[in-house]
Amino acid sequence: MKETKLGDFEETLLLLVGILDKEAYAFKIAEEFESQTQRAVSIGAVHSTLNRLSEKGFLTSEMGEATAERGGRRKRIYSITAHGERVLKESRDFKLSLWNQYPAFATGKLNFIFE
Amino acid sequence: MKETKLGDFEETLLLLVGILDKEAYAFKIAEEFESQTQRAVSIGAVHSTLNRLSEKGFLTSEMGEATAERGGRRKRIYSITAHGERVLKESRDFKLSLWNQYPAFATGKLNFIFE
DNA sequence: ATTATTACTTACTAAAAAGTAGAACATATA
DNA sequence: TATATGTTCTACTTTTTAGTAAGTAATAAT
Structure with a gap:
């Protein structure tokens, strides 16, 4: 077992990115994870996992448009490579x-x- | 993510135990792993993983009968709980x-x- | 006898995955 | 202006998973 592969949590997040499509940004992913698994995750864990997945070449991302909503920091939208x-x-x-x-x-x- | 769960390699071995049934002993499992994945594993890695799976309560095992084959040390046969x-x-x-x-x-x- | 072969066991190390902490930023509302 | 809300970022620590090393045992073949 040498090659870079996927942990369980990583695989789930990767799939959630695919499922969420244009809505695949960290916060939403965390919410979706919780709703699909009934388990709590910390947002930090999600971020660090998304980073790891990006480093491994499984994901790319780009900043989305600024939204005019309260708390409207620009979202980083992920997609599967x-x-x-x-x-x-x-x-x-x-x-x-x-x-x-x-x-x-x-x-x-x-x-x-x-x- | 708190509960005891399965790593990827663990999950594969657990399934191989189920597949091999009465033939589920470490050496055979290692062979089967290699044939199904085209990847090498060390027998030690298989043993330590089977131990871990047993400690977690996913497997039980018992010693099989002595065989009259060359190298016939008694096999430890695993089964899924x-x-x-x-x-x-x-x-x-x-x-x-x-x-x-x-x-x-x-x-x-x-x-x-x-x- | 010695060697080859099929097996297990255990303590240990290394690597990878998962999770935490704390800070920052942008906007809206009070 | 101060605070709430929604959001990102990253360096770090912890935990878990994977893998190694070295020894033991039993039997068959030479």
């Missing part, structure tokens, strides 16, 4: 494959995903 | 759910797994 998407996909395929081989999980329903 | 299976299942469900929400991945094919 091609590399990030590829790694995510590989990770998914590998897991689907394993689950499928484990009798306790194999519903037979995942088979045709590998059509 | 109910707790291990539950955690594995939760992890799977959560991931399936996220993948399904990410447009780049959503084939629509995973939907009905949550029927």
